[in-house]
Amino acid sequence: MNNSNVKLSLIIPCYNEEKNIAPLYDLIKKDLGQFHGTYEMIFVNDGSRDDTRKELKKIHAKKDYTKIIDFSRNFGKEAAIYAGLLEAKGEFISIMDADLQQRPKYVLDMVNFLEENEEYDCVAAFQKRRKESMILRFFKKLFYRLINKMTKITFVQDASDFRTFRRNMADAIIEMKEYFRFSKGIFSWIGFETYYMPYEVEKRANGKTKWSFSKLFHYGVGGIISFSTMPLRFSTVMGMGCSFCSLIYLVAVVLKRLLHGVEIPGYATIVGLILLLGGLELFAIGIMGEYLARTYVETKKRPIFIAREKLSYKEDEGKMS
Ligand code: UDP
Numbered sequence: 001m002n003n004s005n006v007k008l009s010l011i012i013p014c015y016n017e018e019k020n021i022a023p024l025y026d027l028i029k030k031d032l033g034q035f036h037g038t039y040e041m042i043f044v045n046d047g048s049r050d051d052t053r054k055e056l057k058k059i060h061a062k063k064d065y066t067k068i069i070d071f072s073r074n075f076g077k078e079a080a081i082y083a084g085l086l087e088a089k090g091e092f093i094s095i096m097d098a099d100l101q102q103r104p105k106y107v108l109d110m111v112n113f114l115e116e117n118e119e120y121d122c123v124a125a126f127q128k129r130r131k132e133s134m135i136l137r138f139f140k141k142l143f144y145r146l147i148n149k150m151t152k153i154t155f156v157q158d159a160s161d162f163r164t165f166r167r168n169m170a171d172a173i174i175e176m177k178e179y180f181r182f183s184k185g186i187f188s189w190i191g192f193e194t195y196y197m198p199y200e201v202e203k204r205a206n207g208k209t210k211w212s213f214s215k216l217f218h219y220g221v222g223g224i225i226s227f228s229t230m231p232l233r234f235s236t237v238m239g240m241g242c243s244f245c246s247l248i249y250l251v252a253v254v255l256k257r258l259l260h261g262v263e264i265p266g267y268a269t270i271v272g273l274i275l276l277l278g279g280l281e282l283f284a285i286g287i288m289g290e291y292l293a294r295t296y297v298e299t300k301k302r303p304i305f306i307a308r309e310k311l312s313y314k315e316d317e318g319k320m321s
């Protein structure tokens, strides 16, 4: 339950963002200057290899409602979000990137929207125009088509992790304790009413994106596996299809032999079919392996993250924002 006086918690996962921390802090101060309550900033340092930690400590020294969670290694953005949620005390919770791609001013709009519209629990920013290549766009479209067909929940294309939601939704996310976290899926799975707010995404201020095509691909496949068991049915359907075709073929061969006495030479066909079926079988085993591997890791119940240090603030110590 939330019984603090914090109105808004900003959760900011940071991985190698040393050059962005100070400008981000300044921008938050500027954009949320008009905010009508106390807000806390929760920076999660996700095992950065640069001076992000140092920069964050500088900010913490300002005693300005800042919390720092310092991970023992890189656990990924999803784990960082989870760690931030556990610490968040606010009535509203916002998740924001550290690279200044998402201007804090939108958080004001999001909170205002939620205060004016009781029927909504969450505002998610979605990008009107995406600045990315045609090929990536094509694959993303394909991914959303696929995942929406395979799962009962709806995934909205272009909806980002940049969102603001109420306390009850944060509590629901915290209840999702799985190790393999796919936040797009988690947000959809828990339900609640989400409003999609168009926003203009900025260019990354400093540093590079952590997403390569192959990382995105694995993330996408992971998302499907986390929220759908449909691929497992693939081997059943494939097996049924193959058996049916083989049966018809067998009947045809026997009839041909009996009626016409034709000996069918079939070296190429046999080799082709063996290779095809071998490939399909391995593919099916691979799919099962993916699920098995995840089940294996989940049953270990390892922690989602490990923090080596946590810095907080005293409720009455910081300057009011
Ligand atoms: N991030 C993180 N851990 C990681 C990778 C990224 O905490 O392992 C953070 C990163 O510092 C940034 C946010 O997640 O604040 C989004 O990352 P990025 O900008 O690389 O993603 P993109 O905006 O390109 O989707």
Ligand code: MG
Pocket (backbone or CB within 6 Å): 097, 099, 101, 204, 209
């Ligand atoms: Mg970014």
